[in-house]
Amino acid sequence: MSSSHFLFFFLFIIINHFCTNQAADNSSCPINFDYVQTFPWDSSLCRQPLQSGCCQTLQSLFGIGLAKHLNQTSMFYLSDANTSSSCIAKFQEKVESMSIRSSLFPVCFNDTTQFVNNATTSCAGIATVQDWTRRIYTDTPLESSCNGDLTGLTRCSMCVDAGLKVNSYLVSSNPNSTKCFFFAILYAAGVINDFGPEDVRSAACIFGLPLSRSAEGGSGSNERTRRFVFGFVGGLVGLCGGGVLFMVYRKWDKKQKQDLMHENYVTSVKSVVLPNVGAKWFHVDELDRATNGFSQRNLIGQGGFGVVYKGTLSDGTEIAVKQILDLDSKGDDEFKNEALIISKIRHRNLLPLRGFCVASDRFQGKRRYLVYEFMPNGSLDDHIFFTNNHNQHLTWPQRKNIILDIAKGLAYLHYGIKPAIYHRDIKATNILLDAEFNARVADFGLAKQNAEGQSHLTTRVAGTHGYLAPEYALYGHFTEKIDVYSFGIVILEIMSSRRVLDASEPSKILITDWAWGLVKSGKVEEVFHESIRKEGPKGVMERFVRVGILCAHVMVALRPTIDDALKMLEGDIDIPRMPDRPLPLSHEIVEMPFNYYSTFNSEGSRATWSSSGL
Numbered sequence: 138m139s140s141s142h143f144l145f146f147f148l149f150i151i152i153n154h155f156c157t158n159q160a161a162d163n164s165s166c167p168i169n170f171d172y173v174q175t176f177p178w179d180s181s182l183c184r185q186p187l188q189s190g191c192c193q194t195l196q197s198l199f200g201i202g203l204a205k206h207l208n209q210t211s212m213f214y215l216s217d218a219n220t221s222s223s224c225i226a227k228f229q230e231k232v233e234s235m236s237i238r239s240s241l242f243p244v245c246f247n248d249t250t251q252f253v254n255n256a257t258t259s260c261a262g263i264a265t266v267q268d269w270t271r272r273i274y275t276d277t278p279l280e281s282s283c284n285g286d287l288t289g290l291t292r293c294s295m296c297v298d299a300g301l302k303v304n305s306y307l308v309s310s311n312p313n314s315t316k317c318f319f320f321a322i323l324y325a326a327g328v329i330n331d332f333g334p335e336d337v338r339s340a341a342c343i344f345g346l347p348l349s350r351s352a353e354g355g356s357g358s359n360e361r362t363r364r365f366v367f368g369f370v371g372g373l374v375g376l377c378g379g380g381v382l383f384m385v386y387r388k389w390d391k392k393q394k395q396d397l398m399h400e401n402y403v404t405s406v407k408s409v410v411l412p413n414v415g416a417k418w419f420h421v422d423e424l425d426r427a428t429n430g431f432s433q434r435n436l437i438g439q440g441g442f443g444v445v446y447k448g449t450l451s452d453g454t455e456i457a458v459k460q461i462l463d464l465d466s467k468g469d470d471e472f473k474n475e476a477l478i479i480s481k482i483r484h485r486n487l488l489p490l491r492g493f494c495v496a497s498d499r500f501q502g503k504r505r506y507l508v509y510e511f512m513p514n515g516s517l518d519d520h521i522f523f524t525n526n527h528n529q530h531l532t533w534p535q536r537k538n539i540i541l542d543i544a545k546g547l548a549y550l551h552y553g554i555k556p557a558i559y560h561r562d563i564k565a566t567n568i569l570l571d572a573e574f575n576a577r578v579a580d581f582g583l584a585k586q587n588a589e590g591q592s593h594l595t596t597r598v599a600g601t602h603g604y605l606a607p608e609y610a611l612y613g614h615f616t617e618k619i620d621v622y623s624f625g626i627v628i629l630e631i632m633s634s635r636r637v638l639d640a641s642e643p644s645k646i647l648i649t650d651w652a653w654g655l656v657k658s659g660k661v662e663e664v665f666h667e668s669i670r671k672e673g674p675k676g677v678m679e680r681f682v683r684v685g686i687l688c689a690h691v692m693v694a695l696r697p698t699i700d701d702a703l704k705m706l707e708g709d710i711d712i713p714r715m716p717d718r719p720l721p722l723s724h725e726i727v728e729m730p731f732n733y734y735s736t737f738n739s740e741g742s743r744a745t746w747s748s749s750g751l
Contacts, residue, residue: 168202172335173231176201179347183237191237192245197346199228204327204334207681211266213320214254229331260320262313269324275644279303282611283325286332287342295326296342330531417492417508424448424458424506429678431460438516438566443453443667447511455511456491460504463583472505475581478558479507486546488512488569488579512577514570517627521565521634532674535574540681542576543568544703550578551617551699557587559615562602563623565630603637603647607691621696625649625688632682634666649689652682653718666690680705683712691718 178198202224202621207213215221229242254264263269278299289291299572304318311317326334326343333339340346369641427448438445443461451454461472472495479490494506514520517539520531531539543563560567560578567580606622608614626637629648637648652664661679662670669678684705690696695716697705704710 145257165220166227167215168206168224168227169221170202170224170228172201173198173228174235176335176346177337177339177349179349180237181349182347183232183241190415194347195232195245197344198232199336200323200344200345201326201340202228204323207266207323207327208333213264213269213323214259215252215268218250218253221250224252260314261307261319263316263320265322265697266328269320273303274507277303279321280329283329283343284331286338287330288338293342300325311739376610408745417505419492419506419508420495421494421496421504421506423450424508426451427456428458433460441498455513457509457511459509461506472507472582474584475507478584478586479581482550482554482558484546484549484553485575486542486577487549488577509579512569512579513572514574517568517570517576517631518565519629520570522636523634530634530666530668531574531631533669533678536669537673537677537681539568539570539574539576540628540631541703541706543578543627544576544699544706546576547620547699548703550584551620557617558618559585559587560620560623561585561615562601562604563620563627564601565627568627573617587617606693608693616693617698618693618696621688621699621702622690622698624702625685625690625696628681628685628688629664632666632685633664634668649686650718653686656682656686656715677708680708680712681713687712687715690716692716703749 138707167498176198178194180194182194203214206215225242225246229239229246233239234243261272263272279296279302282292282299283296285292287296300318300321303321307317307320308314322343324337330336330339330343334343337348363717377666424429426449428446431446434446435446436444437447437457443459446458446460448456448458472493476490476493479487489510491510492505492508494504494508496504502584521536547563550560558581558642560581561583562580563578567578569579571577575708604626606619609619609622626648629635629652630637633648633652635648635651638645639648639651655661656679657665661682662675664682665678684697684702687705688702701710705712
């Protein structure tokens with residue numbers, strides 16, 4: 138349970154979810170709830186699908202009305218159940234006038250009797266201010282600690298501490314009392330504090346009412362104050378022994394440590410990323426506004442590591458926001474890896490990164506975002522496999538230019554910067570298209586820099602089934618040629634609009650074996666998608682197919698470098714004689730689990746398989 142839930146738990150014990158199912162005459166309610174529409178409370182929780190946070194906020198808001206009632210009538214609670222029911226109905230009208238759904242109230246307020254004072258169990262027989270002063274001497278720490286401006290953490294903690302002492306005194310002599318701490322809070326807000334219960338400075342501390350951001354003014358002090366109150370206040374109502382009180386303190390301390398843990402996480406990620414990059418650091422609220430609250434309507438893509446939303450910044454710039462979904466350390470590693478690598482590179486055929494965002498709290502946990510330029514034509518996968526209802530086939534010139542763009546982007550990664558970068562996940566979904574159908578290589582979460590002296594073997598194989606080079610999938614051996622292999626697969630997919638593994642065929646033949654069989658039998662034109670067979674020169678189109686087959690050869694030594702592959706595609710150098718391929722890879726490798734590790738024995742010579750995931 139989050140620390141904010143502790144405060145609202147205490148309010149739940151006191152107010153216990155009042156009910157509005159019974160008809161009530163609002164005129165019988167002595168409380169004026171006009172403050173509901175003017176007080177700067179944070180109503181966002183009541184506009185979200187989850188109801189728990191909203192119920193807790195509404196209960197805190199109602200507490201202000203009770204404190205006002207105490208100030209005006211000297212009565213801690215309402216006179217009877219009918220009056221209580223009437224006040225709940227009146228309160229509901231005010232809240233609903235702010236466009237908050239009425240369906241919340243039967244859930245949040247379901248017992249009107251809790252508003253009626255019970256002399257036996259409420260608090261030591263106290264019903265009025267006069268009763269209170271007879272039981273409690275007036276010169277208590279409550280009077281000195283809960284008056285004035287309570288926005289600071291120190292002042293607020295002193296007030297809460299004074300309330301604890303008063304509660305302990307009353308409960309020690311009246312063990313059946315369950316609401317003494319709430320009585321102390323009502324007394325502090327309604328009688329002691331000069332600002333009164335409707336003032337932000339008192340309500341934020343004494344009731345722990347969440348405030349709108351404008352009211353908080355961006356101050357971390359208010360947020361820390363609210364956390365403190367949430368942690369201390371919530372579990373205290375109804376506690377009758379020192380041992381239980383000690384447990385509450387321990388829970389509060391645990392929540393404080395969790396807060397610190399979340400803050401340290403954000404700080405640690407920023408310390409790794411920010412000194413090394415020039416991209417912007419976005420606040421999560423900015424991305425939330427840009428994507429309409431990360432709504433499903435803005436969802437434009439989803440993969441194994443995250444989801445992508447379309448967004449529009451306040452200046453009108455369209456962006457794509459990728460949220461990393463992996464919640465374990467691998468998600469952190471991927472985020473940092475992509476942030477560091479993509480920020481160091483600039484090339485017209487690589488997707489530009491605009492910035493980052495990291496947030497962490499007890500409500501939603503760790504959240505990591507990468508912000509890119511928006512590519513209006515989506516991914517290559519959308520267009521060659523028509524996954525997003527694209528009715529227009531790519532033309533031959535478009536397919537040709539996309540293949541060349543991918544090659545140029547990979548050539549830059551392999552040779553244009555030092556140390557070289559191996560992408561390790563080249564596939565159609567990771568190739569994005571701008572407004573002119575220029576290709577941009579994207580998604581560098583699995584990219585790896587080939588630092589000098591680094592081993593070329595890995596026990597953790599990363600990539601996508603079907604696009605992995607055999608030597609990498611089987612033995613964890615990676616070089617620049619693993620990107621070349623994936624690139625060859627993508628060439629053949631672009632030329633044929635056929636997937637690397639055609640699920641419609643029971644034999645599950647790899648696209649390379651299928652294409653090689655047609656080329657070898659003199660039927661290369663059957664590799665071309667029917668929409669482009671009459672568009673371009675057959676010789677050039679055949680050259681592209683042959684380069685794809687050569688790049689995706691199972692033998693590492695027979696694959697060209699990406700630089701040579703680009704030259705072959707452009708016709709600057711000849712394609713060597715096509716070597717024979719081994720038996721089709723349609724059995725052992727193709728039938729392996731979708732995700733797997735490659736692990737080595739003590740000699741590093743054999744590999745075993747596990748379906749535990751990448």
